[in-house]
Amino acid sequence: MTRDEIVAGLAEILEEVAGVNPDDVTEEKSFTEDLDVDSLSMVEVVVAAEEKFGVKIPDDEVQNLKTVGDAVSYISKAQA
Amino acid sequence: MSIEVVVTGLGATTPLGGDVASTWNAMLAGRSGVSALTPEWAAQLPVRIAGQLAVEPTIDRVQARRMDRSEQVAVVAAREAWADSGLADAGLDPERLGVVVGSGIGGATTLLAQDDVLEASGPRRVSPHTIPMLMPNGPAAWIGLELKAKAGVHAPTSACATGAESIAWALDMIRSGRADVVVAGGTESVIHPLPMAAFASMRAMSTRNDEPEKASRPFDKGRDGFVLGEGSGVIVLERADRARARGAKVYARLAGAGMTSDGFDIVQPDPEGWGATRAIAMALADAGIAKSDVVHVNAHATSTPVGDVAEIIALHKALGDHPVVTSTKSMTGHLLGAAGAIESIATILAIHHGVVPPTINLDDPDDKVDLDVAAHKARPMEIPAALNNSFGFGGHNAALVFARA
Numbered sequence: 484m485t486r487d488e489i490v491a492g493l494a495e496i497l498e499e500v501a502g503v504n505p506d507d508v509t510e511e512k513s514f515t516e517d518l519d520v521d522s523l524s525m526v527e528v529v530v531a532a533e534e535k536f537g538v539k540i541p542d543d544e545v546q547n548l549k550t551v552g553d554a555v556s557y558i559s560k561a562q563a
Numbered sequence: 564m565s566i567e568v569v570v571t572g573l574g575a576t577t578p579l580g581g582d583v584a585s586t587w588n589a590m591l592a593g594r595s596g597v598s599a600l601t602p603e604w605a606a607q608l609p610v611r612i613a614g615q616l617a618v619e620p621t622i623d624r625v626q627a628r629r630m631d632r633s634e635q636v637a638v639v640a641a642r643e644a645w646a647d648s649g650l651a652d653a654g655l656d657p658e659r660l661g662v663v664v665g666s667g668i669g670g671a672t673t674l675l676a677q678d679d680v681l682e683a684s685g686p687r688r689v690s691p692h693t694i695p696m697l698m699p700n701g702p703a704a705w706i707g708l709e710l711k712a713k714a715g716v717h718a719p720t721s722a723c724a725t726g727a728e729s730i731a732w733a734l735d736m737i738r739s740g741r742a743d744v745v746v747a748g749g750t751e752s753v754i755h756p757l758p759m760a761a762f763a764s765m766r767a768m769s770t771r772n773d774e775p776e777k778a779s780r781p782f783d784k785g786r787d788g789f790v791l792g793e794g795s796g797v798i799v800l801e802r803a804d805r806a807r808a809r810g811a812k813v814y815a816r817l818a819g820a821g822m823t824s825d826g827f828d829i830v831q832p833d834p835e836g837w838g839a840t841r842a843i844a845m846a847l848a849d850a851g852i853a854k855s856d857v858v859h860v861n862a863h864a865t866s867t868p869v870g871d872v873a874e875i876i877a878l879h880k881a882l883g884d885h886p887v888v889t890s891t892k893s894m895t896g897h898l899l900g901a902a903g904a905i906e907s908i909a910t911i912l913a914i915h916h917g918v919v920p921p922t923i924n925l926d927d928p929d930d931k932v933d934l935d936v937a938a939h940k941a942r943p944m945e946i947p948a949a950l951n952n953s954f955g956f957g958g959h960n961a962a963l964v965f966a967r968a
Contacts, residue, residue, distance in 0.1 A: 502625035523629075526691040 484562060486510070489536065489555045496531045500524050510552030518551075538562060566738045569806050569968050570814040572648030572799030573908050574640040574748075577895055578792050581618025582643055586905075587912050590891055590920040591941045595776035597790050597896050604756045610768045612775040613754045614792030614896030629692045630705060631670035632793070636901075637702035637750035638709060640795040645710060648799040650744060653809050661714035661742035662707040663733040664797065665725040665749050667900030667955070670697030672755045702750045706797070714742040720900070722955030723865070724822075725749045726796060727903025727963055731820035733800050743805050748797035748904035759791060765830070769866060779897070780924035781864035781890035782871050782932045789865040792896030796904030798911070803968075813968040815911045818948065819850025825958030832870050832954060836877030842960035843881035843950060850964040852948050854882050857964065859919050859949040861910040864890035865897045872931045874952060879934070887944065889937045893923045903953035903961060910951040910965050918943045 484492075494508035501524045507517075514520045520528065529540050532554070538561035540548075548554045575582065578596025579589035589596070596614045605611045620627075620635040627635060641664070645651065673696040680688050695701055700718035707716035715736070719728045726749025733747035753759075762768050769788040771778035779790040806813055823845065825838035832839070847854060860878060864871045871890075878886065891909045898905055913919050918941050925938035948966040955961075 500625075500628070502623075523691040530687060 484559070486555050486559060489558050490551060492535050493532065493551060493554060496528055496535065500527045500531065508551055510550065510555060512551050513549055514551070532558065536562060567803035568734055568737050568800050568817045569803045570798050570817060570911050571801045571806050571811045572644040572650070573814065573911065574642065574644030574647060574797045575795065575905055575908055576616060576618060576620065576636050576639045577794040577898070577905055578614030578617055579895055583908060585617070590894055590909060591918065593894065593921045593923045593939060593941070595779070595894050595923060596792065597775045597778055599775050600754070608756060608759055608763060609770055610759055610763045611772045612778055612790060614790055614898070615754060616793055629696065631673040631696040631701060632752040633666050633670060633750045634696065634702045634705050636752055636793070636795040637664055637797065638705050640748060640750070640797040641706040641709070641746055644746060644797040644799050649811060650799065655744055657711045657713040659714055659743040660710060660712040661733070661736050661745040662703050662710070662712045662716040663719065663729045663736065663745055663747045664703040664706055665719045665729045665900055666699050666702055667720065667722045667725050667751055668753050668758060669699035670701060671753050671758055673697045675755060675757055706746060710746060712746065721959035722957050723897065723899050723902055724953040724955035724959040724961045725900035725903065726905065727907065727951060727953035727961035728822060728959065730798065730817070730904065730907055730963055731822055731961055734817050734820050737800060737802055744799065744801045746797060746799055748795065749901040750795035751899040751901045752793040754791060754793050762791065767867060777924050779866045779893050781862070781866045781893050781922055782928055782936055783925050784927045784929050786866040786868060786871065788867055789892070790896035792898040794898050794905065795901050796908050798904065798907060815914045815965045816968045817963065818852055818966040819846045819964045821845025821849060821962045823960045825960065827958055830956045832873045834869060834873050836873040836880065838958060838960045839874060839877035839952065839954060840880040842962040843877065843952065846950065846962035846964045850966065852964055852966060855885065856948045857882055857950050858886055858944065859913055859946045860886045860888045861906045861913070861949065861951045862888050862890045863952040863954045865892055870954070872929060875932050875934055884934060886934065887919050887937055887942060888934050889919050889922045891920050893925070903951065906953070907951050907963060907965070910949045914946045914949055914965055914967055917945055
């Protein structure tokens with residue numbers, strides 16, 4: 484998957500779970516500060532992303548995923 | 564002299580309508596909100612009828628994912644009551660605003676749905692929103708959050724007496740000086756195979772599946788149990804001096820409340836109705852209102868063989884033989900934890916408009932029902948004061964006395 488495809492997939496999840504406008508989902512955005520995703524919704528995003536992208540994202544990894552780009556990099560690497 | 568408390572806002576969503584006006588108009592017209600359950604799961608149940616919401620709750624999609632249906636309907640009712648009160652622009656200090664809204668059963672449908680997720684997909688797929696969705700204080704907490712209430716958010720629970728007890732505790736909260744305004748009521752939404760099967764196993768529900776609109780028939784010889792309903796009722800209670808100072812519309816006064824417990828059985832009412840009798844007497848004494856002024860009773864009467872008669876006995880003992888009685892459950896079905904709140908609204912509007920809503924389906928009154936019940940048709944009459952009764956599994960009895968403001 485390309486980075487853009489992963490961003491688009493995350494945007495779909497974020498819209499469904501937290502009502503985030505897909506146009507706002509770009510790599511430099513912070514989940515909590517820019518996209519207003521609260522901690523419980525972040526849990527939902529992670530679980531949905533695991534399913535969508537066929538990867539495992541351990542809980543102690545989640546705290547390192549501050550921005551959409553961090554998540555894209557992690558997912559991309561885990562898929563490889 | 565205790566602080567006087569008045570009702571300045573009403574909100575509801577019920578099987579009869581998505582707001583207070585449509586619910587009240589349906590009541591006056593004697594319409595039933597009970598219908599057949601069409602989902603596939605209903606086919607295997609002994610009871611296949613219920614009072615389903617007339618209007619689906621209007622909650623933002625993303626917010627709705629985090630809220631049990633019982634929370635959604637509570638917020639819908641609270642929004643209407645709050646808007647009706649005009650308090651949003653009245654400069655109320657949030658630290659003087661409280662919420663008391665309970666539920667009989669809580670977020671059971673969320674619990675059951677998430678159990679399905681757990682079984683099918685494992686623990687990691689269980690929603691992180693599950694606990695705030697199923698906790699019984701969830702509805703009160705969501706309302707408190709939305710209104711920024713900071714005087715305290717409470718969720719009393721006493722099965723089918725919950726709505727009335729919540730209003731009684733709200734009265735207490737204002738009289739004790741802990742709040743100037745309290746948003747109070749009850750909510751319930753458990754039309755789901757498990758709770759329905761469980762109530763049916765208790766043989767507590769009507770099985771008149773072929774005639775849904777005739778199934779809830781309080782006081783009638785042919786009654787065979789209650790009909791489950793869903794929805795919420797919320798009222799705004801306010802210190803009378805404050806309400807008058809801001810020129811608020813006042814529906815009625817909440818004059819007094821009484822709460823007792825039977826100490827008799829976990830689910831059966833005391834057949835002699837002593838606990839109910841004491842609750843009514845306590846409410847009258849608290850209100851300082853004479854029995855003779857209480858000319859109308861919105862009864863708990865759920866359409867069960869034992870309960871309806873026990874209540875009539877209690878009314879005789881506590882009030883005498885003069886009140887005009889009705890059971891609006893004949894139209895709404897039994898909304899469990901929301902019942903006392905919806906029926907408080909019906910009682911308040913009966914006083915306000917001078918008309919008793921009817922008890923439909925009362926074709927052949929039980930021989931033991933020897934009080935004047937407003938059968939079939941609404942009855943216009945002057946109502947200086949009225950009583951609303953609610954009783955719950957566990958032996959809870961709550962009586963509220965409302966009076967003209």
